[in-house]
Amino acid sequence: MSFADRLIAATDEFGPLCVGLDPHAGRIPDLFGGDTPEGLEAWGLAMIEAVKGRAGVIKPQSAFYERHGWQGMRALATILEAAREAGLTVLMDAKRGDIGSTAEGYVSAFLASDAPFPCDALTVNPYMGLDTLEPHVRAAEEHAKGVIVLARTSNPGSADFQSRSLEGAPLFERVVEALAPMIERLKGESGWSGLMLVTGATGPDEARRLRALAPDALFLVPGYGAQGASAADALSGFVPRGGRLAGGVVSASRSVSFPPEAQQARSLADWRQAIIAATNAAQTDLMAAATKLT
Amino acid sequence: MSFADRLIAATDEFGPLCVGLDPHAGRIPDLFGGDTPEGLEAWGLAMIEAVKGRAGVIKPQSAFYERHGWQGMRALATILEAAREAGLTVLMDAKRGDIGSTAEGYVSAFLASDAPFPCDALTVNPYMGLDTLEPHVRAAEEHAKGVIVLARTSNPGSADFQSRSLEGAPLFERVVEALAPMIERLKGESGWSGLMLVTGATGPDEARRLRALAPDALFLVPGYGAQGASAADALSGFVPRGGRLAGGVVSASRSVSFPPEAQQARSLADWRQAIIAATNAAQTDLMAAATKLT
Numbered sequence: 001m002s003f004a005d006r007l008i009a010a011t012d013e014f015g016p017l018c019v020g021l022d023p024h025a026g027r028i029p030d031l032f033g034g035d036t037p038e039g040l041e042a043w044g045l046a047m048i049e050a051v052k053g054r055a056g057v058i059k060p061q062s063a064f065y066e067r068h069g070w071q072g073m074r075a076l077a078t079i080l081e082a083a084r085e086a087g088l089t090v091l092m093d094a095k096r097g098d099i100g101s102t103a104e105g106y107v108s109a110f111l112a113s114d115a116p117f118p119c120d121a122l123t124v125n126p127y128m129g130l131d132t133l134e135p136h137v138r139a140a141e142e143h144a145k146g147v148i149v150l151a152r153t154s155n156p157g158s159a160d161f162q163s164r165s166l167e168g169a170p171l172f173e174r175v176v177e178a179l180a181p182m183i184e185r186l187k188g189e190s191g192w193s194g195l196m197l198v199t200g201a202t203g204p205d206e207a208r209r210l211r212a213l214a215p216d217a218l219f220l221v222p223g224y225g226a227q228g229a230s231a232a233d234a235l236s237g238f239v240p241r242g243g244r245l246a247g248g249v250v251s252a253s254r255s256v257s258f259p260p261e262a263q264q265a266r267s268l269a270d271w272r273q274a275i276i277a278a279t280n281a282a283q284t285d286l287m288a289a290a291t292k293l294t
Numbered sequence: 295m296s297f298a299d300r301l302i303a304a305t306d307e308f309g310p311l312c313v314g315l316d317p318h319a320g321r322i323p324d325l326f327g328g329d330t331p332e333g334l335e336a337w338g339l340a341m342i343e344a345v346k347g348r349a350g351v352i353k354p355q356s357a358f359y360e361r362h363g364w365q366g367m368r369a370l371a372t373i374l375e376a377a378r379e380a381g382l383t384v385l386m387d388a389k390r391g392d393i394g395s396t397a398e399g400y401v402s403a404f405l406a407s408d409a410p411f412p413c414d415a416l417t418v419n420p421y422m423g424l425d426t427l428e429p430h431v432r433a434a435e436e437h438a439k440g441v442i443v444l445a446r447t448s449n450p451g452s453a454d455f456q457s458r459s460l461e462g463a464p465l466f467e468r469v470v471e472a473l474a475p476m477i478e479r480l481k482g483e484s485g486w487s488g489l490m491l492v493t494g495a496t497g498p499d500e501a502r503r504l505r506a507l508a509p510d511a512l513f514l515v516p517g518y519g520a521q522g523a524s525a526a527d528a529l530s531g532f533v534p535r536g537g538r539l540a541g542g543v544v545s546a547s548r549s550v551s552f553p554p555e556a557q558q559a560r561s562l563a564d565w566r567q568a569i570i571a572a573t574n575a576a577q578t579d580l581m582a583a584a585t586k587l588t
Contacts (some may be wrong), residue, residue, distance in 0.1 A: 073363070095391055101318060102358075104319070106360065116365075129450070129454035
């Protein structure tokens with residue numbers, strides 16, 4: 001099954017939540033060993049056990065594993081293997097991007113069938129141009145994977161270049177336009193494409209504009225939860241399908257992975273309870289908005 | 295001493311060559327164990343021993359270590375430690391880039407004083423905006439490191455976005471303009487700035503234009519050697535200082551790390567001889583052009 005079809009099936013079954021696994025410095029509870037490679041690994045494996053059956057998609061952020069050196073990368077590999085065994089769809093957030101022969105190296109690391117950091121899709125940066133994305137798209141075609149291209153990010157600095165006018169339209173719109181053939185190539189039977197776009201839209205109008213530009217691309221929407229966007233905001237670029245809004249995943253990290261109740265938990269059972277509650281709450285909030293807004 | 299002053303001192307002493315350590319699939323000679331993490335490590339350590347005293351700057355490409363998983367990253371860490379002990383200036387080519395809190399993770403991984411992947415400077419991607427570069431620049435100020443921003447890359451796809459007009463000037467020129475305050479912040483006593491720019495200029499005019507836009511930024515120039523640019527082309531953005539052209543480093547990978555004579559070597563001594571010859575030849579070629587062109 002294509003990546004796009006797997007992702008949309010996962011959101012149909014569990015809802016649009018994508019759980020970020022972002023072990024920021026100082027956030028791993030002492031219950032797991034704190035801010036160490038061993039702590040990351042134990043926490044990540046427990047997160048997978050807790051969200052399994054409640055969310056279909058996770059997104060680990062590579063930076064927080066790299067900061068622990070090769071031991072952190074070993075923890076990441078272990079977590080990725082466990083996620084695969086748990087049947088979770090894994091969006092690897094590493095924002096790679098380089099010339100063709102180097103991009104092949106990243107493909108081998110993340111998207112190849114025997115990749116040491118196995119995932120279902122990888123985030124990539126478009127600044128260097130389409131030829132730097134091509135090896136990822138080709139690997140995605142061959143191995144039923146996805147490629148997630150940064151289009152519009154949600155940080156203030158996205159105004160510096162992304163939203164400025166490149167020959168008459170915002171740079172991020174030019175990026176999306178240029179991706180059209182790649183979006184077509186990664187289309188699944190569902191009609192959705194595994195060439196995903198990161199769309200941290202600043203408002204509903206912009207999100208709808210992105211959807212109009214790329215009607216078939218699945219969106220990865222950051223900024224929901226602790227970063228401030230409401231469920232309705234986050235779903236602005238989604239479209240009605242079968243009685244509710246569909247079109248991608250909405251990512252939440254801190255609010256689901258590190259809710260206050262989990263940070264204060266005195267036992268693993270209490271911690272797990274808090275993670276399950278936060279996951280269910282986010283999924284319910286998003287599903288309510290997805291149903292109400294159609 | 296600031297990173298900029300260290301880099302310019304290294305090029306004054308040895309010449310402008312930066313040796314790329316890019317272990318592409320299938321290129322590590324069997325003498326070292328071939329395409330395995332152990333092969334990468336043995337090869338990288340031997341490369342450092344061979345170029346030490348002949349080149350002052352090296353540039354490992356992260357992708358080729360990541361493709362070997364955490365074991366490849368362990369090899370990278372070992373190579374980086376050896377480079378530091380050998381007194382080489384290390385430009386880590388990883389092209390990272392993410393929102394502030396995530397960028398802090400990459401800073402911890404590469405630029406912090408206790409970074410597990412220690413280097414002197416890190417390549418970063420500007421697409422997401424200045425706030426995503428800020429943590430790197432701040433770390434560079436604190437720890438006397440450098441930040442190398444992708445401006446104009448040398449691949450064909452750089453025409454897709456970088457060279458298109460953003461509000462009246464090519465996107466890559468807008469990026470360079472926006473970096474002016476950061477360039478100022480990382481200036482050393484030499485007058486050069488450790489906010490470096492990747493400038494894979496397509497011709498002398500463009501390189502001189504980039505130099506005019508950023509007179510103090512050190513350049514990292516890719517494309518010399520196997521990728522086709524001549525020494526004179528590569529030095530187009532450099533300026534006369536003390537009787538020769540200065541202003542950054544010129545990177546060569548395949549032609550210096552994998553010359554045919556080294557690939558065919560039957561013994562480690564022959565391999566080492568070939569690497570030394572290739573390093574000296576590149577350095578001599580660049581120095582001749584740098585002296586002749588002033």
